[in-house]
Amino acid sequence: MTSKSLDAMVGARIFFKCENLQKTGSFKIRGATNAIFSLSDQEISRGIVTQSSGNHGAAVACAAAWRGVPAWIVMPKNAAAVKRLAIEGYGGRVTLCEPTMTSRNEASHRIQAETGALMIHPYDDDRVIAGQATAGKEFLEEIGDLDAVFAPVSGGGLLSGTCLGAKGVRPQVQVFGCEPAQADDAYRSLETGTLQTLDSSNTIADGLRASLSPRTFAILRENVNAILRVSEVEIIAATRLVWERMKIIVEPSSAVAIAPLLKEGGVAGLGLPSRPDGDRWKLGVIFSGGNVDLSALPF
């Protein structure tokens, strides 16, 4: 999608990859599908298990249903009811646990032991990253001369995939990760050169509360151009702006990818090379998802 009014605000030509309109409402279906359809009939015969309070859980439930195998989704008790309903709507079998890492791990290990189901990690998995990479690949195949692509970063599955997919098609394209300042482990990891984790975060961008894994960190160190941080106020304002101007529902986690461009001088500050055609930069923004609890909007 495009938006003349957002172009005018940002001073560039922006192309939006709308993964909010994707099956299950987020890009996560790309990685889940690729992982689940990469397995042999024998490997997958006992089904799939994963831990997720959100989009990855719905994607795994949906992709498992397409493959015709059961999916167990471990989610914390305090996850939003609409997310549980969505997962069950795709045929996922929900197991509730306490909202702690220990409880989540215990529950999923118990399910693995009892059922023989395979675990599919939301991002620390090459097949998942390769699946997410298709968004950036499609983007550059469609808009061949993008100067830069912007994607949100949490565990780094989408961002590392975007680096590989977009730069695989056009090596000179720059890729920027966008992150809430309140959950800036990716920024700190790249600054310090060592993997930083996030103790906890309450950012409104609830899809961006995870930390990089060694696998995604290694890909980002090699390939990402920079990580851009935005405040909670900027995230909420960007979310609302997209809803009002583009008439599409994006999660706050998605709006994080446009928020840095809406800052005063945001684009000029990136140091992008001038275009050979002398025209305004062509920028790609990946909206990662659109699953929002309409009963709890920040505006």
Next chain:
Amino acid sequence: MTSKSLDAMVGARIFFKCENLQKTGSFKIRGATNAIFSLSDQEISRGIVTQSSGNHGAAVACAAAWRGVPAWIVMPKNAAAVKRLAIEGYGGRVTLCEPTMTSRNEASHRIQAETGALMIHPYDDDRVIAGQATAGKEFLEEIGDLDAVFAPVSGGGLLSGTCLGAKGVRPQVQVFGCEPAQADDAYRSLETGTLQTLDSSNTIADGLRASLSPRTFAILRENVNAILRVSEVEIIAATRLVWERMKIIVEPSSAVAIAPLLKEGGVAGLGLPSRPDGDRWKLGVIFSGGNVDLSALPF
């Protein structure tokens, strides 16, 4: 757009014409553009005036700017601030009046007298109706074997245009108008055979509070298959469902066009003929606009 989950709920194959994604956020730009570009340079030299608290005002302001002439928009004092800002953003010159018909008419006649601007009525105008008709025409050109098309009805510009545009391409397509039960002047007009007006209505579908004109009534009597009425609760539930499942922002006035199909037995009750291919009906739904005040949502 299409939605597998809405198809499953309704028991049909539904195609959505998303005028919420149209320039200025509604179908109104079709009629305004056609009317304004139908005028000679001399006719239009003094500009355009219209009365509108909403989407028609924004459309006229935008189309007048494209034509390079001034547009005066008379709106009631109590119109939402965001609508005024949108109109001014397109370069429209807003004149506020009291929220009464008398005050609106006085203000627009005064502007006509002072400036020589031409009045463009929101729907009682053949050029406007012809412009709105392009939505239904495009719909049938794209999905050639639709069994029926559903559009909201207020003053009847969109619905009468849809009858002409859709049946012009495919005479056997059925066209249904959808209307809030709280503002059912079109239903009552067609039932009684005489033009009924609406004293006032407070329906949440704020784009559907106008009454038919003799011109639109005459077209509907000849061409529309039926008017379907929905309650306020059904409108709000349909709006929320579209937001949640389709991830697009539609006004309650838009959701009125899908709400009748979501009722138990809603489609079967229409008496549509079976398809030659024996498959489920193919239905077209026109989402008329997406301009919503996000500060005043009904959920």
